[in-house]
Amino acid sequence: MRPEKNGGPESKVGQDILSLAIPLNPIAPGVPLEDVAELFLSPDYSNVLSLPVVDEGRPVGVISRYHFMDIYLKPYGRELHGRRPVSSFMGNSPLVVAHDQPLAEAALHVTQNMRFPLMEDFIITERGHYAGIGFVVDLLRAMELQMRAHSEELNDAYSRLKSSQLALVQSEKMASLGQMVAGIAHEINTPLGYVQNNVAMGQELFAQVQVMNSGYEALADSLLDGGASEEQVAAQLQHVTTLRSHVNPHEMLEAMQGLMADSLYGIGQISELVLNLKNFSRMDSVATEAVSLNDCIQSALNIGRNVLKDKVEVVKELGDLPKITCAPSQLNQVFLNLFTNAAQAMESNGHLIIRTWYEDDAVVVAVQDNGKGIPAENIARIFDPFFTTKPVGQGTGLGLAISHQIIQQHGGEISVESEVGIGTSFYVRLPVGNAAQRHDESSSNSALAMLRVA
């Protein structure tokens, strides 16, 4: 095999035609048949099927061993034809392949034109001139090698694609999670702000009250202890009076009591936010469990509150749902994706209506918004990976594709109805009964599923 550095598309893999060439001396058209017989019998030519006939450098015909025998071995064949030139017997349309023809093309030409049983080798030409012969078997073997190399390349490309797909799915998860975490972190800052301030002020007040208390205690001690002089008592009284003029403990303590109640409330808020995060991620629970989708919806709403609260009024009409066995963290992600998409589609005065019900052994979640809607030309593509109408850098185009995949893995389906200017409704339907639990599949399979979607 001769690797080739430059040339056509074949050069990357396997051989080219020229590397298959066997430099066999051709015969001239005038060569008598008895000389041809000699050649076919000589050991040098023992493995060739045919002899090329070349006139002035150009191939003009071919005489195959089979055809030759047919003539020569007939009774008196040798005597009748031995002295006649090969040109009278040769085939006039030899299999000719140019040296620079791509392997695949050459193989196609040869297989289409060869006769069965295989009686000829093919002739290789370089700019029309004879350059050698080639064995069909070699050509087919070269072809096979090339195809194997191609398919390895394809496999390589496929696994590269697969891993980048996984990376993208991961980055979409991280992007949406990052956004949510930033939102929650900000939301924590408000209660944290006043709790911290209140505690700091409480500490300061505590110190002041302590000073004041020791003033009072000293005064009380002096009064109880008959031995204290009048001046001493007067000085201590003066001290306490001065302290009181600086701090009004009564008023301050009362205010601080309110602030302490506020602080407890704030700590409650912070705990709730942290709990929401925990519920949403489900990091500390098993991958699959039986839950009510209503809980998933509530969890996603808690996390998405940051995006929703300023501009969207959320209406919940949640029906009684049987629990389904699923991966709650994945379904949370789906619902959060649907809610935030809806919020982004609504300018102001948005209404997000979330309904759930149970029918035909399935639970259905409808997420309806009165946003700007999805144009008809886009609606078929919204579940496609990388399809996004958001400006560059603002969406990976994977949110809905991943949601679609998650729902499919749960044996369910997700569908959409939309009208421009009116709004969009997404429907998620998940089976209750057998609830095909395929979401445990490895994530590489998930990536495969996504590729199929693409």
Place this chain on the structure above:
Amino acid sequence: MNKPTLLLIDDEERILRSLRMLFFTGYEVHTTTDPQEALRIMRENQVHVIVSDQRMPLMQGSELLRIAREVSPATMRILLTGYSDMEASIASVNEGEVFRYLMKPWIGEEVKQVVAEAAVIAEATFAVQHAPAAVAAVPEKKPRVLIMDHDEETAQVVHEVLHDRCEIIWASDAQHAMEELAKQDISVVVSDLMLGDTNVGYILKTIKQINPQTQCIVVTSFNDTSRLVELINQAQISRYLPKPLSKSMLERNLEYMLERFNTLCSLPALQKRQTVAPISDPQEKQLSGNFASLLSRLRKVGV
């Protein structure tokens, strides 16, 4: 001076109660969760300092502060927010023209110090306001505008906008920019955040420390909220305009800043309104120190 008046706005009452306590001594404190009520209080009282939350359901803090600028221009404006999105930070510069952009959770002593500083400045502004209107001095020389940007397009747009009304200097590297700044006071600096490899933050911060009347317009495609907040507090940048530059937007803002420069030159008391906070980054602090001493040396030689 009497107790200065402080107005606090937040949609969370607990924040208001907490801050009220913090400023209980030393201030006349008004609090409200309603932006309209806040504006009413500003109309009816001489408010020294307004401290507003950014994210509120009825009105964004930056919007409230923009209206506050019209209702009571002397009042010092401070934003106190737990949300630091880029949009809000830009609005707080361009619309709110805030004195400080503070983050929740806050440090009591810091906020107290900032508010106290702001109250003193507001008091001085009220005094100037009540004084007979000063005649805005007609500048003798052409105002000087310094462009600090590697990008030629910025220089081109500024030229197109100002023609020959101003002396326009284009510095495409930090060294050149610092030399120009040493020569003479500049009215307006139009600067990107990066000049070649140099982060010019410290240059802007230093200029503002030395020449509070110089107005800085930052033009950039760079998006980093924490750096912007730093530039608000430590360089008191006047505008933050995104690239690619809109000619009309730049024109409007350049006019406004040239005018403000004149006002500040004729009323030095107002210069305090753009007092900068100390540089926080230790490395920048050092660079700024070097630059400042270079400036003073060069100026002595130059004059």
